[in-house]
Amino acid sequence: MVRFENVGLRYGLGPEVLRDLTFRINPRSFQFLTGPSGAGKTSLLKLLYMSIRPTRGLITLFNYDIASLDSDDLAALRRRIGIVFQDFRLLDHMTTYENVALPFRVMGRDEASYRHEVIELLQWVGLGERMWALPPVLSGGEKQRAAIARAVIARPELLLADEPTGNVDPSLGQRLLRLFVELNKTGTAVVIATHDIALMDQFDARRLVLHEGRLHLYD
Amino acid sequence: MRGASCCTKAACICMIERDMSDHRHSRPSTPHLPRGALLQVESPIVPKDSISGRALVAVVAIMTFLASLTTGAVMLVRATASDWQSDVAREITVQLRTAPGRDAEAEVRRAADLVRAFPGISDVRVYSREESARLLEPWLGRGLVIDELPVPRLIVVKLDPGSGADLAALRKRLADNVRGATLDDHRSWVDRMRAMANSAVIAGILILGLMFAATVLSVTFATRGAMAANRTIVEVLHLIGARDRFIVGQFQRHFLLLGLKGGLIGGGAAILLFLILGSGATLFAGTAWADQFDALFGSFSIGWNGYIAILLQIALIAVIAALTSRRTVFQTLDGF
Numbered sequence: 001m002v003r004f005e006n007v008g009l010r011y012g013l014g015p016e017v018l019r020d021l022t023f024r025i026n027p028r029s030f031q032f033l034t035g036p037s038g039a040g041k042t043s044l045l046k047l048l049y050m051s052i053r054p055t056r057g058l059i060t061l062f063n064y065d066i067a068s069l070d071s072d073d074l075a076a077l078r079r080r081i082g083i084v085f086q087d088f089r090l091l092d093h094m095t096t097y098e099n100v101a102l103p104f105r106v107m108g109r110d111e112a113s114y115r116h117e118v119i120e121l122l123q124w125v126g127l128g129e130r131m132w133a134l135p136p137v138l139s140g141g142e143k144q145r146a147a148i149a150r151a152v153i154a155r156p157e158l159l160l161a162d163e164p165t166g167n168v169d170p171s172l173g174q175r176l177l178r179l180f181v182e183l184n185k186t187g188t189a190v191v192i193a194t195h196d197i198a199l200m201d202q203f204d205a206r207r208l209v210l211h212e213g214r215l216h217l218y219d
Numbered sequence: 220m221r222g223a224s225c226c227t228k229a230a231c232i233c234m235i236e237r238d239m240s241d242h243r244h245s246r247p248s249t250p251h252l253p254r255g256a257l258l259q260v261e262s263p264i265v266p267k268d269s270i271s272g273r274a275l276v277a278v279v280a281i282m283t284f285l286a287s288l289t290t291g292a293v294m295l296v297r298a299t300a301s302d303w304q305s306d307v308a309r310e311i312t313v314q315l316r317t318a319p320g321r322d323a324e325a326e327v328r329r330a331a332d333l334v335r336a337f338p339g340i341s342d343v344r345v346y347s348r349e350e351s352a353r354l355l356e357p358w359l360g361r362g363l364v365i366d367e368l369p370v371p372r373l374i375v376v377k378l379d380p381g382s383g384a385d386l387a388a389l390r391k392r393l394a395d396n397v398r399g400a401t402l403d404d405h406r407s408w409v410d411r412m413r414a415m416a417n418s419a420v421i422a423g424i425l426i427l428g429l430m431f432a433a434t435v436l437s438v439t440f441a442t443r444g445a446m447a448a449n450r451t452i453v454e455v456l457h458l459i460g461a462r463d464r465f466i467v468g469q470f471q472r473h474f475l476l477l478g479l480k481g482g483l484i485g486g487g488a489a490i491l492l493f494l495i496l497g498s499g500a501t502l503f504a505g506t507a508w509a510d511q512f513d514a515l516f517g518s519f520s521i522g523w524n525g526y527i528a529i530l531l532q533i534a535l536i537a538v539i540a541a542l543t544s545r546r547t548v549f550q551t552l553d554g555f
Contacts, residue, residue: 049458071463071552079460089455093266102264106461111261150459 001027001158001189002048007057009043017043019213021057025191027157030184032200033193035210041193042086044210045160048191049083050074062157079107082151082188084161088143090135096146097122097131103154118153125149125179140167148176152183159183161192165199173199265452265473271445272477275540278441279481280488282434283536287489287529289430291521293423294528298521300416308409311386313374316399327372330397334376337392339384342377371399435539442474442543446551453551463552470544478540482533490529493521 002025009018017040025031033041046052047059050066059066061077069077090099097118098105104114122131125145135143144167151159161180165173177192177199184190191208194200200207207218266272313330317323327345335343346354351370378384390402449470456466497520 051458075457075460075462077460078458081460083458089451091264091452091455093269094262094264098262102455103459105261105264106456106459106465108465 001025001029001062003058003060004047005058007047007054007059009040009047009052010055016055017213018047018054018210018215021215023208023215023217025158025189027189028184028187029206030181030190030203031192031206031208033191033208033210034195034197034200037195039210040213041195041210042162044215045083045162045191045193048158048160049081050078079103079154080157082154082156082159084144084147084151084159084164086162086166088135088147090138090143090146090150092135095132095134096127096138096142099135099146100131100149100153102150107154114153121149121153141169141172144168144172144176148179152188155186156188159188159190161190163194163196164192165194165196170198174202177202263473264456264469265449267473269445269448271448275438275441275445275474275477276481276484278437279478279536279540280485282437283482283485283533284489285485286427286430286434286532286536287486288492289423289427290528290532291489291493291525293420293427294521294525296419296423297416300412300419304409304412304416307405307412309378309380311376311378311405312403313376313393314371314401314403315374315397316371316401317369318399321398323372326397326399327374330393330400331374333392333396334374334389337384337389339379339382340376341379344375344377346373346375348372434536438478438536438539439543442478442540443547445474445477446470446544446547450551453548457552463549466552467545467548470548471541474544475537475541478537479533481540482536486529486533490526493525497521 004021004023007018007021008016010016021044033044035041043052047054048061050061053067062080064073064077066074066077090096091102094102100122101111101114101118104118105111119128119131122128125148127142127145127149130138130142133142135146138146144164148161148164151161159180164180165176168176173196180190180192181203209216209218313334315323315326315330331343331345334340351373354373355370386402386404393400393402453466453470456469457463
């Protein structure tokens with residue numbers, strides 16, 4: 001599903017922040033991406049969701065070499081990936097319902113065709129009562145769940161989550177982890193970037209540990 | 220895989236619902252929605268009303284107003300200068316130098332008859348001695364005894380517009396038949412008037428060019444400013460898989476409407492101002508200042524051409540706002 005071969009990344013003329021990354025992410029797999037702050041977790045996630053391009057090396061996503069794809073093809077690949085941003089990135093002028101429905105809207109689908117699905121998912125994550133609220137009035141946990149709902153609404157084949165439990169209490173963190181695990185059981189490959197060791201200890205999964213720009217795999 | 224996920228999602232939902240249920244105080248079994256909530260119109264992807272959007276409308280309105288005033292002023296100067304020029308060119312003057320021992324009145328009559336008989340002449344008016352004296356009043360005062368001065372007698376001749384009177388032949392005929400008669404076709408005045416009118420129009424076009432450049436730059440920067448506030452939207456749309464043309468289309472449409480709104484406010488205000496000034500000149504016609512105003516600016520109407528030019532300006536400025544947003548979105552997308 002995802003293949004990195006000797007991937008390196010530097011910003012501008014600075015030092016390499018990621019060096020010689022070689023690994024695979026298999027379909028239906030579950031992994032934690034961890035490492036100390038500043039180790040490059042967010043940069044690696046950005047490479048995974050094609051927000052930035054590597055300075056060197058080869059990245060293939062869904063068997064496509066991303067260096068050879070045009071913007072339309074990249075957009076089509078991104079639709080197969082769900083992303084939970086650390087800072088949520090909900091659109092403040094849209095209701096929770098509209099934020100979660102956004103992936104369907106950019107696909108050009110009619111509102112009536114996805115309405116039931118969105119409402120069902122919002123209830124699933126406990127936001128049934130808040131679906132017409134605007135993000136500025138949601139609590140941190142509610143925003144987190146709305147962001148997760150938006151990431152999974154289109155049933156992505158790969159889910160990338162950047163510190164998805166960083167803004168919630170441990171109890172809700174456990175429940176969100178459970179949500180990711182269940183999603184993984186339905187066939188979605190999951191990558192959770194976190195430095196919350198307690199969270200990782202709750203679920204036995206592969207760990208990708210970044211340290212000083214290099215990746216260490218613990219299967 | 221997608222099919223599989225669809226089949227197993229129901230079971231998954233049940234598990235997650237059980238899991239999430241203790242987190243929620245109560246969960247309705249059916250969606251709890253405000254009445255008619257699902258019938259509400261979806262929010263636009265680019266927010267309709269924002270501080271940066273309102274600022275852009277204000278900038279576009281002010282710049283369109285100023286650009287429209289400049290356009291109107293240039294058209295007014297051009298039309299007025301053209302009127303002055305044609306007025307002067309439609310008139311010629313015959314001068315008769317008087318000399319002691321000559322019957323000036325008889326020579327004036329002969330010259331007038333000769334001119335009147337010439338083709339292409341619509342009106343001939345002989346200035347009497349008193350009228351000639353009145354012409355000199357501003358310089359020499361009242362009570363002037365004109366006989367003591369070598370003041371030429373004047374015949375003002377109106378040309379038939381479009382007839383193309385042969386002034387060279389008329390000049391020759393006058394010189395041959397009336398002693399001391401000369402013809403002034405105001406060519407030097409017309410040339411000066413033409414030069415002045417052309418200078419005024421060129422200066423106006425230069426000012427209009429500068430004004431328009433300032434408008435384009437202001438609208439461009441204001442659009443970029445408004446776009447910067449929407450960068451998060453571009454990023455989110457991009458990362459959830461929106462195609463570039465979808466994102467660009469959303470912003471282009473939004474900024475075209477903002478540009479049109481600002482343009483219509485500014486351009487509309489300018490059109491209203493010209494209409495008020497035009498009708499004001501009509502209402503006050505006959506008063507001393509209105510006559511002076513009329514002499515300087517004619518009817519003070521920019522005409523249909525002027526109004527069409529202002530409407531085109533509004534459309535052009537709206538298109539500039541839309542194209543700037545398009546370019547900025549592409550630049551933002553290139554940065555990802």
